[in-house]
Amino acid sequence: MEKKYKSGFAAVIGRPNVGKSTLINSLIGQKIVIMSDKPQTTRNKILCVLTQENMQVVFIDTPGIHKPLHKLGEHMVKAAQETLKEVDAILFVVDANEKIGGGERYIMKQLQATKKPVILVINKIDLMEKRKILPVIAGYESEYKNIGAAENNGEARFSAVIPISAKEQDNLPELLHEMDSYLPEGPQYFPEDMVTDQPERLIIAELIREKVLLSTRDEVPHAVAVDVDEIATRKNGDVYIRSTIYVERESQKRIVIGAKGALLKQIGADARTDIQKLLGSKIYIDLWVKVKKDWRDKERVLKEFGFKD
Numbered sequence: 181m182e183k184k185y186k187s188g189f190a191a192v193i194g195r196p197n198v199g200k201s202t203l204i205n206s207l208i209g210q211k212i213v214i215m216s217d218k219p220q221t222t223r224n225k226i227l228c229v230l231t232q233e234n235m236q237v238v239f240i241d242t243p244g245i246h247k248p249l250h251k252l253g254e255h256m257v258k259a260a261q262e263t264l265k266e267v268d269a270i271l272f273v274v275d276a277n278e279k280i281g282g283g284e285r286y287i288m289k290q291l292q293a294t295k296k297p298v299i300l301v302i303n304k305i306d307l308m309e310k311r312k313i314l315p316v317i318a319g320y321e322s323e324y325k326n327i328g329a330a331e332n333n334g335e336a337r338f339s340a341v342i343p344i345s346a347k348e349q350d351n352l353p354e355l356l357h358e359m360d361s362y363l364p365e366g367p368q369y370f371p372e373d374m375v376t377d378q379p380e381r382l383i384i385a386e387l388i389r390e391k392v393l394l395s396t397r398d399e400v401p402h403a404v405a406v407d408v409d410e411i412a413t414r415k416n417g418d419v420y421i422r423s424t425i426y427v428e429r430e431s432q433k434r435i436v437i438g439a440k441g442a443l444l445k446q447i448g449a450d451a452r453t454d455i456q457k458l459l460g461s462k463i464y465i466d467l468w469v470k471v472k473k474d475w476r477d478k479e480r481v482l483k484e485f486g487f488k489d
């Protein structure tokens with residue numbers, strides 16, 4: 181019998197520096213994850229789309245989940261938790277060589293609230309003697325259980341534990357094989373060439389969204405989605421980008437546009453600087469603001485990210 185195609189979302193969670201970007205890059209086989217040292221102000225970020233013969237996985241980052249509460253608004257933590265409730269699996273990436281600390285415990289607590297399959301990915305095993313890996317696994321399992329007992333009065337377990345080296349590309353097929361069992365049957369949503377094509381669009385949208393959030397501060401709290409409607413390269417190499425910023429209310433639209441369009445202009449100018457860095461060409465940017473009440477709906481988000489009907 182022919183095996184059905186599978187597709188879905190996986191969140192990649194872990195403290196800074198554990199190797200999330202390296203893992204994504206190794207999975208994809210080319211460097212498309214934008215490593216940014218800017219503060220993570222956004223809701224979610226598509227890290228990459230991995231297309232294989234039997235499955236397609238969209239890896240996303242949910243910034244709100246890896247930082248302690250005091251550093252972030254509660255609403256961002258909530259937003260991240262909501263996202264995690266919609267993914268099919270969660271990859272919790274840790275550094276095998278680091279002791280379990282407050283950061284990991286904080287994340288594990290969040291993860292238990294999601295009730296989703298969590299795959300513990302123990303990274304950087306190339307830096308460790310093989311015999312020392314088992315105790316690391318046992319350490320995490322017992323912590324997770326304890327947190328589960330304290331939080332939910334119940335036993336909590338990782339769905340799987342996979343030791344890997346993202347850098348040496350060790351055990352990655354096993355990780356993907358494991359993921360396959362958590363993905364639902366579904367179509368190949370994104371075209372195969374997504375890896376090189378779409379992320380650029382998504383990253384541009386992401387950069388614009390970041391500028392909107394930065395320049396409006398908390399006045400349009402995360403009620404913003406950005407679509408890149410058109411990217412056209414002119415004969416001389418300049419790039420024209422038309423993009424729509426979606427907000428949920430008229431009042432938010434007024435804020436984003438600003439007095440005499442000043443804020444929108446500023447957003448465009450700031451975004452242009454970054455996009456120019458990304459694309460390496462001269463950029464013209466045409467920004468529109470629209471009110472769309474239901475963009476938060478899952479369907480809307482899926483569409484935004486290029487899903488077909």
Ligand SMILES: Nc1nc2c(ncn2[C@@H]2O[C@H](COP(=O)(O)OP(=O)(O)OP(=O)(O)O)[C@@H](O)[C@H]2O)c(=O)[nH]1
Binds near residue numbers: 199348
């Ligand atoms: N030896 C070894 N080093 C690794 C491995 N994976 C990642 N690294 C290194 O660890 C450092 C951090 O890796 P990143 O991939 O940037 O980590 P990250 O989790 O994405 O970090 P943030 O973007 O800060 O959240 C880099 O110097 C990587 O080269 C691994 O499997 N083995």
